[in-house]
Amino acid sequence: MDIDFTWLLWGLPLAFALGWVASRLDLRQWRMESRQTPKAYFRGLNHLLNEQQDQAIDAFIEAVQGDPDTAELHFALGNLFRRRGDYDRAVRVHEHLLARADINQKDRDRAQHALAMDFLKAGLLDRAEAALSKLDGSAFEGEALLALLSIYERSRDWPRAQAVAQKLEDAQQGSFTPRLAHYLCEESDLARASGDTVRAMALLAEAVSKAPQLARPWLATASLKAQTGDPAGAYKALQQLVDKAPQGLPLAAASMVELAKHLHKESEAAALLQAAHEHAPSLDITEALAKLAPDAATARARYLSHLDREPSLVIATQWLSGETLSNPDAQAKVIKALEHASNPLKRYRCAACGFEARQHFWQCPGCQSWDSYPARRVEEL
Structure with missing residues (x-):
């Protein structure tokens, strides 16, 4: 039986022609999409990569004016305004998004969360609280509760803070x-x-x-x-x-x-x-033991016992103050100098942000972290 190959003479050129037409259509579509994307958008991205926020904002404003229906450009512009501290303009951008009837619920929740962050960064705690309260049941509910918790802590509204923390605990958002x-x-x-x-x-x-x-x-x-x-x-x-x-x-x-x-x-x-003290030497415990000592010699022995375990300028200064040197005037000057040098070592330091203070805090005044201050002095860390 002879095979007729004449169909190949027609089939191969036809397939080539169809492939060429398809590639031209794809190229044309790509060019059309490229023209539709605002050039100002790419300029804005370039300025962002170069950490030129002012120029990026100008470029994004131009892009939004050219395509006011693009929600992502509005989000980018609002975030830039917030980062540079221009909270009024950030609020206007996000309120404009919320006023639009054509955005989906996901973008609406995102705009609501962004608006709440604008108010929070601006220090408008009452307006931030109202905005965050509208995010119940949304994908941003966990973040909103954490922000509310921060607001209630800053305002020292402990009953409300307790209610929010309990809600987060029940939702298994962490151990509160x-x-x-x-x-x-x-x-x-x-x-x-x-x-x-x-x-x-x-x-x-x-x-x-x-x-x-x-x-x-x-x-x-x-x-x-x-x-x-x-x-x-x-x-x-x-x-x-x-x-x-x-x-x-x-x-x-x-x-x-x-x-x-x-x-x-x-x-x-x-x-x-x-x-x-035997388990973990501590400056404060050594000081307490010295105060419980029946006499001065026993107290100084407590100091030496600490120095056997760990070197300490604070304890060495305490021990030296109880000794009698041949030159009392020189001794007073030396002790004063040692006390001046050791005072910074008696401070407490936050393990989260490094904020140092003379007294121990349960909540760091710097970063607001809880239990971030160890019960040990700087010299012991």
Whole structure:
């Protein structure tokens, strides 16, 4: 049987012609899309890559004027306005997006979130709160709740902060139990300042039950019990701190010494502090042990014991102040110089942002992080 190959003479040229036509159509479509894309948009991207925000904003404004229906250009322009601190114009851009009836719900939620961030960055907390409250049930609900939490913390509205943190905890957005305990402690401080010690104690009891691993509720409980005339209860609270939150003992060491002397439990407190010192040497614990020492020689021996474990300019200065040198005038000058050099080493430092302070904070004044201050001085870090 002979095969007729004449169809190839027609088929191959036809296939080539169809392929050529298809390629020309694709090229033409690409050219049309290129013409439709505003050139100003690419100029804006180029300025952004070169970190020229002002020029990028001008280019995006031109692109938006040429194609006012492009939502992405509006988002880019609004974000640029916010980054440069031009919050009024950022608000206008995002409010314009929300006023449009032709955008889908996803872009509408995105514009609502962007508008809330504009208000938040501008410091308009009440308007930011109202904008964030409209994001319930959206894809931005988690971010909105975190922003609301930040607003309530900044305004020290602890009951609302507690409600939002509990909502985030229930939604498994992270562990907010320690923060909830801090909120209760903050409420307790307010009740204590107003003279309502009963409510203050009840709030601290709730904080202890919620987060017994935190040192703050135990310290606050001991302080409140001591204030209300219950030194034995205060001392017991500090003993529980040693058991439940030993990392906070350096913060409690000085109070423990005072309570132990009042209750005539110096030897018991010294044994407890010494055990903690053997596990992890601490400047504050060493100072507390020196105060519990029966005489000056024993106190200086405590300092030398610390120096055997860890070198410390602070402890060396304390030890030298108790020694008698041949030249008293020179000794006073040397000690003064050492104290001046060691004072910065006694500060506390935030582990999140590095903010240093003379006192210990539960929430960093710089970055607003909770529990970011270790209970140790800068020299010990």
